[in-house]
Amino acid sequence: MIRLPGLIDPHVHLREPGATYKEDFDSGTAAALAGGFTAVLAMPNTKPPLTNGPSLAQAQAAAQDKARCDYGIYLGAGADNVASAAECALQVCGLKMYLDQTFGPLRLDELATLRDHVAHWPVDRPLAVHAEGRNLAAILFLAALHERPLHVCHVSRKAEITLIRAAKEKGIKVTCEVTPHHLFLTEDDLPQLGAGRGEVRPRLATAADRDALWANLEVIDCFATDHAPHTLAEKDGENPPPGFPGLETALGLLLTAVHEGRMTLDDLLIRTHTNPRHIFGLPDQPETFVEVDPDALWEVQAAQMYTRCGWTPFEGMRLRGRVRRVTLRDRLAYADDQVLAPPGYGVDLAPFAQNEIY
Numbered sequence: 239m240i241r242l243p244g245l246i247d248p249h250v251h252l253r254e255p256g257a258t259y260k261e262d263f264d265s266g267t268a269a270a271l272a273g274g275f276t277a278v279l280a281m282p283n284t285k286p287p288l289t290n291g292p293s294l295a296q297a298q299a300a301a302q303d304k305a306r307c308d309y310g311i312y313l314g315a316g317a318d319n320v321a322s323a324a325e326c327a328l329q330v331c332g333l334k335m336y337l338d339q340t341f342g343p344l345r346l347d348e349l350a351t352l353r354d355h356v357a358h359w360p361v362d363r364p365l366a367v368h369a370e371g372r373n374l375a376a377i378l379f380l381a382a383l384h385e386r387p388l389h390v391c392h393v394s395r396k397a398e399i400t401l402i403r404a405a406k407e408k409g410i411k412v413t414c415e416v417t418p419h420h421l422f423l424t425e426d427d428l429p430q431l432g433a434g435r436g437e438v439r440p441r442l443a444t445a446a447d448r449d450a451l452w453a454n455l456e457v458i459d460c461f462a463t464d465h466a467p468h469t470l471a472e473k474d475g476e477n478p479p480p481g482f483p484g485l486e487t488a489l490g491l492l493l494t495a496v497h498e499g500r501m502t503l504d505d506l507l508i509r510t511h512t513n514p515r516h517i518f519g520l521p522d523q524p525e526t527f528v529e530v531d532p533d534a535l536w537e538v539q540a541a542q543m544y545t546r547c548g549w550t551p552f553e554g555m556r557l558r559g560r561v562r563r564v565t566l567r568d569r570l571a572y573a574d575d576q577v578l579a580p581p582g583y584g585v586d587l588a589p590f591a592q593n594e595i596y
C-alpha cells in the first residue's frame with residue numbers, strides 16, 4: 239500500500255443547480271472520494287449559469303448541504319457581468335471564460351468582452367479558460383498584454399501544447415491542464431465508443447496530438463478530469479451532449495501509466511496535488527491522504543461507480559492501481575468501496591484561497 243496526498247481536481251461539472259438528474263454535489267463528490275480526490279473545483283455552466291451573486295448563492299447552498307469532499311466553485315464570465323464579477327472574487331476559486339461553444343450558454347463572442355474580463359478580473363485570482371485553436375492564441379495575447387496569469391483548461395492538440403510551451407519560454411504567465419481522456423483516447427476510439435458517447439469538447443484528437451501531449455509532459459501543469467456527466471439516455475439519444483465522466487477512472491489510468499514507465503509517481507503527484515493547489519492558492523488540507531494499492535488490477539465498470547450518469551468511456555479497461563482508503567481532515571471518508579463522509583462534510587475552500595502574484 240502507498241500513501242498519496244489528497245488529489246485535487248481543478249475541473250469538474252457537478253450539474254447543480256439545474257440538472258441534478260445527471261449529477262449533484264452529493265453524487266459528484268462521492269465519485270471524487272472514490273477516485274482519490276479530496277477537493278474538486280466545480281464549473282459554472284449550470285442552470286442557471288453561475289454569473290452573479292444570487293446564482294452563486296444557490297450553488298453554494300447546495301454544496302454546503304451536500305458535498306462530501308472539499309470544493310471550490312467558479313464564477314462564469316458572461317457578456318453582462320464584466321463590472322460585477324470582481325465583487326464575487328473572494329467567494330470563488332476563479333473566473334471561467336468560455337471562448338468556444340460547448341455545453342451551456344456561457345460562450346463569449348465579442349473580443350471587447352474578452353478583453354474587459356481579462357482587464358477587470360483581479361490579477362491575484364485565478365482566470366481559467368476553455369480556448370481551443372486560434373482562440374487560445376487570442377486569449378494568451380490578452381493575458382500577456384495585461385500581464386496576468388492564465389490557466390488553460392483541457393489542452394488537447396499538438397498545436398496548442400506547443401503554443402503554450404512557446405508562451406512559457408517567453409515568460410508569459412500561463413499554466414495548463416490536460417485530461418486523462420485526451421491522454422488515453424483518440425478519434426480512433428470513436429467507432430467503438432459510438433458517435434454520441436464519443437462527443438466531448440475538446441473533441442478526441444489524433445494519435446499525433448495525443449503523442450504530443452505525452453512528449454510535452456513537462457509543459458503540463460495539472461491533470462484535470464473535466465468530469466462532465468450526462469446520462470446514457472442523453473448520450474445515446476438525439477443531439478448527444480458533449481462530456482465524459484472521469485473522477486473514478488483518472489487515478490487508475492495515471493497509475494497504470496506510472497506502472498508502464500510512461501511517467502513517474504512524482505510526475506503524477508505534482509500534477510494532481512502540488513500544482514493545482516499552488517495555481518488555485520488552495521489551503522492545506524491537514525490529516526488528508528489517500529491509500530492506494532499500486533499493484534491491484536481491476537476492470538472499469540460503470541455499474542460500480544458513484545457518478546449518477548451511468549456510463550464511462552473506459553468501460554472494460556483493465557487498470558493497475560486502486561484506491562483503498564481516503565482520509566479527509568482526519569476522518570475516514572472512503573474505505574472498502576464505500577463512501578463514508580456524509581453529505582455536508584465538505585468545506586468550501588474558496589474563501590480560504592490565497593494566490594501569490596507570480
Ligand code: DOR
Pocket residue numbers: 251283340341368437438439440466467479480481482
Ligand atoms: O465535453 C464537454 N462537456 N466540454 C465542456 O467544455 C463542457 C462539458 C459539459 O459541461 O458537459
Ligand code: ZN
Pocket residue numbers: 340368391392439440
Ligand atoms: Zn471546457
Ligand code: ZN
Pocket residue numbers: 249250251281464466
Ligand atoms: Zn469542462
